[in-house]
Amino acid sequence: MADSPDTASQHRVGEDTRAGMRGRLLGPGQRTCVWIASADSDTPSLVHETDEILLEAPNWSADAGSLLLNGDGRLWRLDLGSHPARPVEVPLDGVPPINNDHVLSPDGTHVYLSGMDGHLYRAPLGSGTGMGAGTSTGTRLTADDGMLHYLHGISPDGGTLACVVIPRDSNGVPGRLALMPAEGGPIRVVDTGEGHIDGPEYSPDGGWILLNTEAFTTTPGHAQIARLPAGTGPLERLVASGTVDWFPHTAPDGRLATYVAFPPGTLGHPENLDVAVHLVATDAWETPLRTFPLFGGQGTLNVNSWAPDSRRFAFVSYPVSEH
Incomplete structure (x- = not known):
């Protein structure tokens, strides 16, 4: 879940009030570094580096040719086939500034977005490498129900969205799991x-x-x-650790997963901390296969960033140069 200017909560520590509705900003001497890691290597590859814009939360395109990231309240495409890779804006009509909670439809033709107004949107992307060509017109999916909505998942059949809802104008109220039709419609809150x-x-x-x-x-x-079983049922703990663990993401074939571990005692998922991205097998969540330490946190791994081949995944770090 991204930070929001609409409400202050311990669960959203790290909000950058300098940025307002544009999203977070890089600090002095700070850079965005976009990495691709392999399940078979301890050394990730740096595919993009910039000190001009803070990019967050990569999604991998269905054709494996590009990454989608947000930055400055906008959506960007990073073409992995170009050298050097440069972000190109994906123009979106009818969509307010967005945060780092965005996912692609299973067929890769649409992107679902969380606006900084607390509503969810859908916009077409076209097929193949068409992402970023032309302007997409978005549709708002959520009603004025008194809730802030933060998108994180879509069912494999493309029919249901999984999101977090929090009452507007609340302080410290915990987020709740909610499910809704991907075409828009009533939200069902699930007891967790x-x-x-x-x-x-x-x-x-x-x-x-x-x-x-x-x-x-x-x-x-x-x-x-x-x-938990999709839609209902008791929670089953997968990891018991001393770290503060966020954002589990499963590879398309279901065998591997990633998540980001924050230091003990962390409240929420703030920016600018020493964290670690863990790669695990889904039949042994508590035993990392590989660990990638970095300076980041918020924006590093908020959404699913697995490649279609289930062997590669992307994440973002935000190093600060020493002076």
Whole structure:
């Protein structure tokens, strides 16, 4: 879930009030670094670096040719076939400035977006490498129901969105899991017990929803990775750790997953911390296969960034040069 200017909560520590509706900004001496990691290597590849714009939350295109990221309240395409790779804006009509909660439809033809106004939107992308060519007209999906909506997942059949809802004008109210039709319609809030939840995302077979939750601890902010049967059922804890763990993302073939681990005692998922991206097998979540330490947090891995081949994934770091 991205930070929002509409409400202040311990679950959204790290909001950059300098940026307003444009989103977060790079600090002095700071850079955006977009990386691609392989399940078979400890060394990720740097595919884009800039000190001009803070880019966040890569989605991989269905044709594996590009990444979609947000930055400056807008959507950008990073063509992985160009050298050097440069971000190109994807023009969106009818969509307000966006945050880092965005996902692609299973066929890759549409992007679902969270606006900084707290509503969800859908916009066409075309097929193949057409992302960024021409202007897409977006459609608002959510009603004025008194809630802020943060999108994180879409079911494998493309029919249902999984999001987090929080009452507007609230302070410290935990997020709740909500499901809604991908075409727009009524929202159904799902009981996940006590504590804030975030990052709900469907498993590739559609049978589970993965998320991070504070339901298993009384320590403030101590999120852990869990899952529940899609739509209903008890939470099942997948990771019991001393770190604060957010945003589980499963590879398309269901065998591997990633998540980001924050330092113990972290509240929410703030920016500018030493964190680690963990790669795990889905039959052994508590034993990382590989770990990628970096300076980042917010924006590093908010949404699913797996490639269609299930062997590569993208993430973002935000290093600061020493003076």
